[in-house]
Amino acid sequence: MSTDELVSSLSCTELLADSPSTSRNQQRSENRRRSNRIVLQPVTNKVLGSAVVSRKRTSADSRLNTAQHVAVGTLSDKALAADTRVLANLRIAETMTTVNSHYFTSVQDHVQPIHREQAIEWIYDVSKEERCDADIFPLAVSLMDRFLSIQNIFKTDIQVLAGVCLFIASKVKAPQPLNAQRMSYYTADSVQVHDFLAWELLVLSQLDWDINCPTAFDFFDQLAAHVPSLALVKDDFTSVVHKIQKNVKLGMMLPSIQCALSLVYAAERFANQSLVNELARILPMTLGMEMKILKGFSPLLERAISDGSHTLAASPCAPPTSCRTPSPSMAACPFVPATPNNDSGFCSGVSSPESACKKDLDCSPPKHARLSC
Secondary structure, three states: OOHHHHHHHHOOOOOHHHOHHHOOOOOOHHHOOOOOOOEOOOEEEOOOOEEEOOOEOOOHHHHHHOOOOOOOOOOOOHHHHOOHHHHHHHHHHHHOOOOOOOHHHHOOOOOOHHHHHHHHHHHHHHHHHOOOOOOHHHHHHHHHHHHHOOOOOOHHHHHHHHHHHHHHHHHHHOOOOOOHHHHHHHOOOOOOHHHHHHHHHHHHHHOOOOOOOOOHHHHHHHHHHHOHHHHHHHHHHHHHHHHHOOOHHHHOOOHHHHHHHHHHHHHHHHOOHHHHHHHHHHHHHHOOOOHHHHHHHHHHHHHHHHHOOOOOOOOOOOOOOOOOOOOHHHOOOOOOOOOOOOOOOOOOOOOOHHHHHOOOOOOOOOOHHHOOO
16 A cells, blocks of 8 residues: 555544534634633534533632631541540640749739739630630630740730730631731730731740640540540530639649539539539549549639629630629720720720721830840
């Protein structure tokens, strides 16, 4: 066979319009959109007499960077839940990040317990407004107490310290952490963004960047893996843990003790006796705590719970608000004074819907330069 005959035998006589996959009427090139996104226009199938509507494809960047859910719940890791070394390591880790419960007299010259309560109420309001996860608030309180245990500050700096601790805690725990501009908004712009960033570096350096310390919720997750019935009191446990953070004595206890106290209180008040008996059996084995010792804290725990129970909103992240403690959320008058609303320098409204008007206040931002690093 000659070369010409071979070439002619390999040529295709079928036209493109005759192909089954391309036999539909095609859009003219000038009517088609040329871009990164592939847009298919509806075409009419004359053979079947029906309109074929094609889907509009989204770009890969849009599919990857657009959040479908605010947060995705994680499943329990059976390997970690069944390993007893995890609970033992948590107990070791909590002893390495202890708080000096006497820092009001041994370290601080200006900050008093009332200022700590005001700061905790405020960051709890912010965490509620931002719908933060339940374990972010206790971590923020722990970071604030650890910083106050080693660094003397002015009482006018307590708000920016509390806000920065919540800012850092959200970076550790939250899938979508807070940002400095948002935190500045909640202070009614009395603390600027650059002040938050400067204080963030100050807090991190003072804590040696050790910020992922255990909370009561870490111990609860380990106990719930061994006693699944504890899931029945998870909401009540969360409420109790949040309420006791404002109390100076309870809020500075080890997270394992906070977990045990909150579990016993929630089980006795909101569950059945069988769960209480199960806690009496498992707490000595896991946390080394006897029920009779834990019940000795009942009067203190009752006072801490009842102190703000009448003003606490029914929310998984709602801060305790004491009627004895002035806080920014109690400032309801439309007139905002030029001087701070209390002696610790809070200038925000309520966590802070009222700050949207961008009021021009005379309160000066925290002076972090006065801190001796």
